[in-house]
Amino acid sequence: MKCRKCGATAVVHMRQHHLALCKTHFLDWIVEQTQRFIEKYHMFSPQERLLVAVSGGKDSLSLWDILWRLGYQVDGLYIGLGIEGGSDYSNKSHQLCEDFARERALKLLVVDVAGVYGASIPEIAAITHRGREKPCSVCGISKRHIMNRVAREGGYDVLVTGHNLDDEAAVLFGNTMNWIPGYLVRQSPVLEADEHGFVRKVKPLCRIYEREMAAYAFLRGIEYIYEECPHVGGSTTLYYKDILNRMEMDRPGAKLNFYLTFLQAKEGGLFAPQADRGRDTLSACPTCGQPTSAPGECSFCRMVLRIKEIG
C-alpha cells in the first residue's frame, strides 16, 4: 500500500478516512489535524499560556509533543497518584514525563498527592470508603481538582487534556446508555472558563483515533508507559471501547460519526437548556475556593479533611 501523498510505502492506513500515509506524512498529518481542530473549536491562541495534563501515557505525551512542535507556550502537569499495584506504576510514569520534558527543555510541574495531602489516591479511597474498593472515583475527583487549582494558581489560560476520539466515543456511549443529560450536555471539545473559577478546558485530540495516537507516539519515538493502571480491570470504559471497535471493524468511521453527529445535534439544540443544571448551582468551596455543587466543602476537600482527622 502506498502513501497517498508521495507514493512511498505506507505505514498507517486509516480506513475511516480512506487514507494511507508513510511515516513522514502521517506525522505531519496528525500535527496538521490537531491544529485544524484547535482552530475549528476556538480552543486557544498562540498568545495564551497552556497547561497540559500529562500522565506518562501515549496520548498526553504525544499531545505535549504536538503542541511543542506547533510552537505553543505549553507547560506540563504531572500528578503523582501514588498508584503502585506491584508494578511501580506511578514512579515509572513520573520518570517518563520527566525524561520527556528534559529532552525538549519543557517545564514540568509535579504535584505529589501523598506529599501534599497526606495520603496517596488508593489510601484516600480506602480511608474515605469512596468508590467500592477501587480508587477510580477518588482518582477522577482528585485529578480534576488539582488540575484546575494548579492552572488557576499558575495563571494558565487553558487546561489541555489528551482525551482522544475513542475516549470521547466511549464516554458518550456510556452516558447515552444510561441517559445522563447533565453529562451529555457538558461533553464538548471545549469547556469554557466561568465566573465560578473553572479554567477553560480543551481536548485537541478529540477527533483523532486512539490507534492513530499510538502510531504517532511509536513513530516519533516517544517513550510512554505501556502498562495499564493496575486498577483498570473491569473498567466500563474498556468494555465500551471494545464494543465500539467491533462496530468500527465492520463500519469504518462509525466511532467518528457517532461523536461528530452528537456534537452537531447538540449544536442544533438537541438538549433543552434545563438539561444542564450543574453550573447554575455552583458556589465556592470555603476551604479551597474552587467551584462545587455541594453545600459546604467540595468533594475533594471533604476527602482531605477526613484524611487529616484520621491523622
Add this chain to the structure above:
Amino acid sequence: MAVTLILRDQEYQVRPGMTLRDALRKLEILSESVLATRDGEMIVDEEILHDGEVIKLIAVISGG
C-alpha cells in the same frame, strides 16, 4: 511453515500467505486495538505475512 505474532507476552502462530488483517481476524484480535510492527517498522493491515516472520503487536487501548 508459520508466522509468529506476539501480543503482550502471548505468542500466536498463523499460516504464511495471509494478510495481517486476516491473521488478526483469525486470532480474534481487533485491528483497531493494536499496532503491528515487523523488524521495528509499522506495517498496514493489508501486508502479506511471510514464512518465519515475527510480528510484534502493540496494544493501543487504554482505560485509565
